[in-house]
Amino acid sequence: MLTLVYWHISIxxxxxxTAALIALASSAMAKDEQKVFKWEDxxxxxxxxxxxPQVFSERPKEVLNEHGVTVAELEGRKTEEQLAQExxxxxxxxxxEKQLKxxxxxxxxxxxxxxxxxxxxxxxxxxxAQSRVTELYLRNLERRLQELRNEASRYQPYSEDSNxxxxxxxxxxxxxxxxxTIARHQQNLRKYDTGEMQIIExxxxxxxxxxxxxxxx
Numbered sequence: 001m002l003t004l005v006y007w008h009i010s011i012x013x014x015x016x017x018t019a020a021l022i023a024l025a026s027s028a029m030a031k032d033e034q035k036v037f038k039w040e041d042x043x044x045x046x047x048x049x050x051x052x053p054q055v056f057s058e059r060p061k062e063v064l065n066e067h068g069v070t071v072a073e074l075e076g077r078k079t080e081e082q083l084a085q086e087x088x089x090x091x092x093x094x095x096x097e098k099q100l101k102x103x104x105x106x107x108x109x110x111x112x113x114x115x116x117x118x119x120x121x122x123x124x125x126x127x128x129a130q131s132r133v134t135e136l137y138l139r140n141l142e143r144r145l146q147e148l149r150n151e152a153s154r155y156q157p158y159s160e161d162s163n164x165x166x167x168x169x170x171x172x173x174x175x176x177x178x179x180x181t182i183a184r185h186q187q188n189l190r191k192y193d194t195g196e197m198q199i200i201e202x203x204x205x206x207x208x209x210x211x212x213x214x215x216x217x
Contacts, residue, residue: 038062038070106210113207113216120203127196134189141182148175 037052038061052061063072110116152158152175155167211217 036064036066038064103209103213106206107213110206110210113210116203116207116210120199123199123203124196127192127199131189131192131196134185134192138182138185138189141178141185145175145178145182148178 036048036050038046038048040046040059048064052059060073062070065071110119148171149158152167152171154164155171156164158167
């Protein structure tokens with residue numbers, strides 16, 4: 001019977017000791033979680049507190065530990081100049097990343113300047129071939145347009161003869177379509193010329209960059 005009593009007392013003390021340890025640990029954690037803030041107003045007056053009033057919430061702040069040592073700095077509301085500078089820095093960073101990615105691709109794609117030139121020449125030849133085909137087609141269209149104009153000159157509103165009959169719908173429609181087709185292919189021809197120049201400029205830029213990255217004079 002006495003042994004059973006001692007056993008109950010032992011269990012009770014273990015329970016009390018465990019509860020006390022938990023309470024002490026919780027108290028220590030709560031103490032560690034307490035923060036002391038330091039901030040200044042617009043006139044430079046320094047304030048301390050475990051919380052920052054709303055009126056100073058957008059001011060820069062410091063977090064102090066129990067020894068008064070700064071352990072963190074919290075930024076306040078940024079000025080327009082700071083925001084503008086951050087945007088400039090971010091755009092610069094993106095440009096640098098883009099250039100680095102392009103440099104890696106350039107070095108991975110080509111082993112020599114001659115390879116870049118060969119690739120450039122093939123692309124240029126493609127534009128030139130498209131231009132030659134378009135020019136040939138345009139010459140045929142312009143001959144056909146002249147034939148249609150000669151035929152339409154016998155009819156109003158193209159004839160100088162006031163008694164000439166009005167042009168037929170079929171002839172007028174073919175004349176219009178031929179003009180539209182010529183205009184469209186002339187526009188394509190200009191695109192090919194522009195594309196050729198852009199390709200040359202792009203590849204020349206790649207050659208210059210490749211030489212710089214490889215240290216080629």
